[in-house]
Amino acid sequence: MADVLIASLSPIGHIGPLLTVAQDLVTRGDRVTVVTGAAHVDAIRAVGATPHPLPAAADFDQSPFDSESRGSTPKIKALNLAITRLFLAPMPAQLAVLREVMADTSFDAIIADYGFFGVLPLLLQDRSSRPPILSYTPTPMMLSSRDTAPNGLGMAPGAGWRARLRNRVLNVVSQRVLLRPTQRAANALLTECGAGRLPVFLFDIGVLADRYIVPTVPDFEYPRGDLPANVRFVGAVHPQPSRGWVPPPWWPVLDADRPVVHVTQGTVDNEDLSRLIEPTIAALADEDVTVVVTTGGRDVGEIRGPIPANTIVSEYLPHDVLLPKVDVMVTNGGYGAVQRAVSAGVPLVVAGETEDKPEVASRVAWSGAGVDLKTGTPSAAVVGDAVREVLRNHRYRSRARELESAFARRDGVAEIAALVDEVIAERRLVGS
Structure with a gap:
């Protein structure tokens, strides 16, 4: 002791x-x-x-x-x-x-x-x-x-x-x-x-x-x-697994055939949701994907503009139950969230420019697990192109799964x- x-x-x-x-x-x-x-x-x-x-x-x-x-x-x-x-x-x-x-x-x-x-x-x-x-x-x-x-x-x-x-x-x-x-x-x-x-x-x-x-x-x-x-x-050192969490009624949608894209700005650099969440929603509004947005505790009403039919918005969802259902994660590059994603075999699109986020984004691209947008305020067009690239090019998923295996050891x-x-x-x- x-x-x-x-x-x-x-x-x-x-x-x-x-x-x-x-x-x-x-x-x-x-x-x-x-x-x-x-x-x-x-x-x-x-x-x-x-x-x-x-x-x-x-x-x-x-x-x-x-x-x-x-x-x-x-x-x-x-x-x-x-x-x-x-x-x-x-x-x-x-x-x-x-x-x-x-x-x-x-x-x-x-x-x-x-x-x-x-x-x-x-x-x-x-x-x-x-x-x-x-x-x-x-x-x-x-x-x-x-x-x-x-x-x-x-x-x-x-x-x-x-x-x-x-x-x-x-x-x-x-x-x-x-x-x-x-x-x-x-x-x-x-x-x-x-x-x-x-x-x-x-x-x-x-x-x-x-x-x-x-x-x-x-x-x-x-x-x-x-x-x-x-x-x-x-x-990786992850938070304790969520206990007592009850899935919302829409949860089975994530098991449908179309890809799931998760977007988050984390829990710190999320005061301005127009930096990443809003462009991602706009970019994927007409795509054959399910978009799952988490605001990191901010009121979902702060998201400006209409919420498309393919988009689900929540203040918080536990990553230990969400990420196994996700095909691409769009993030501003928080180190913990990125570690959580790659250890679950999820490829990434990263848009970060504050604190350590440029370093996190650079490692995502260097490791082959995703795309570094090299900005914290990407346009909808840039986000959309990056998400489509990650979904289309299987090398990102393959590399993310290799990292998943490394973390699992x-x-x-x-x-x-x-x-x-x-x-x-x-x-x-x-x-x-």
Whole structure:
């Protein structure tokens, strides 16, 4: 039996998978404490773990940006400001919470969401003075590499010396010029926390952890000849299967002969349904397909224009029961949703341009599992062409099914539990 601390930001893409991990650890007999936003207290208790809510100053600031000032700010400056505000600024308050919790319990291991930078001062300590730390990334792998372009560009890897030269130049420019203000802000906050300066680029902090957990399969991640030794691919980590869900009366329609196309903008970047949902509805209105729309919790009445006869709209449908009936998924590229689709053998059309979505979209195209539209606001014509291409060209379905097989060979939750045991055993061996 181990005492495990899980620390995460509160957006569901960050905490959701880690609640699944928490439940598994509790089931096997571990004592688990979860530090995250207060909105998840009931969910934490439901999986048998102990909640420790973050104060507002320590959590992800989900209040909207001033769109007028944001629009007038140069993109690189806006990016630096966003990273600092959303992820770096909470660091001192997060660290204070971690120290408070750790003062009461001697934890055997810590699992930290990659965006929870309050763990950074602990990572910079001597390893013998802190519990083993496993860093869990809820996004495509951010680690710098000679074989990949900088994270955020949505640029697929090339081959040969020209690609490596390109990557080297882009990485230097990204780290030493474009994101230099973010690196400075991180070091200033670390100094405030009584820690040293970062020995690596901010987004490479995963190399400092005892293990860096990547919740996908190698087939869906760019190959790297310089992959750090602490990286572990574990396969997908999905939410718990839906229980007690009652299918709506129209559900049998999905078992008819015509293809099913599912479109979603996720649960975060869904304030403006005209970005993807409305163009998809318009694009497929006259096609011989069934379109299943989910608004991610937003009122379905926010969809402008008529709903065609071939289209079904719902605020939410559980993906574990929906995706086995889907032939193509149209999405803005949330990492968790895309992992869910490819692990179910569903090919994709991806239209994403915010947060990590360009990187997700690029991996979908690189892996052969779908089409990257390279925009977050595609026209109806572009969406329609892409959906028809994926339905017509069987190589997308074939590749998605190959990925499904790769995911089926892994149990992400069980592999994370094994990694927890592994780092605890290593620490005890060193201490003996």
